[in-house]
Amino acid sequence: MILRDLAHVRTGDKGDISQIAVIAYRSEDFALLASAVTAERVVAHLADLSVRRITRFELPGLGALNFVLEGALRGGVTRSLALDAHGKTLGAQLLDLAIDPQ
Numbered sequence: 001m002i003l004r005d006l007a008h009v010r011t012g013d014k015g016d017i018s019q020i021a022v023i024a025y026r027s028e029d030f031a032l033l034a035s036a037v038t039a040e041r042v043v044a045h046l047a048d049l050s051v052r053r054i055t056r057f058e059l060p061g062l063g064a065l066n067f068v069l070e071g072a073l074r075g076g077v078t079r080s081l082a083l084d085a086h087g088k089t090l091g092a093q094l095l096d097l098a099i100d101p102q
Contacts, residue, residue: 018073
């Protein structure tokens with residue numbers, strides 16, 4: 001199973017910070033997401049990024065996790081030479097994260 005089987009994502013950016021919200025399709029899957037989608041696994045999955053710091057916020061009432069990745073955008077939208085300077089594809093990449101159904 002992969003993350004996209006259980007959740008969808010929304011992304012955003014501000015300067016050199018990318019934000020990825022992982023939102024469970026079903027509220028009963030939130031506990032699995034909370035245990036399986038850790039900050040460490042997200043950074044490992046997006047290993048090509050030079051993330052300075054990652055912070056995970058849990059929003060159980062929304063069935064969501066929000067990841068803030070500082071340094072993920074190679075200087076920010078106006079400075080980066082990256083093809084995806086906004087980091088919109090990071091969420092799509094994260095949806096391929098393997099999830100053990102336990």
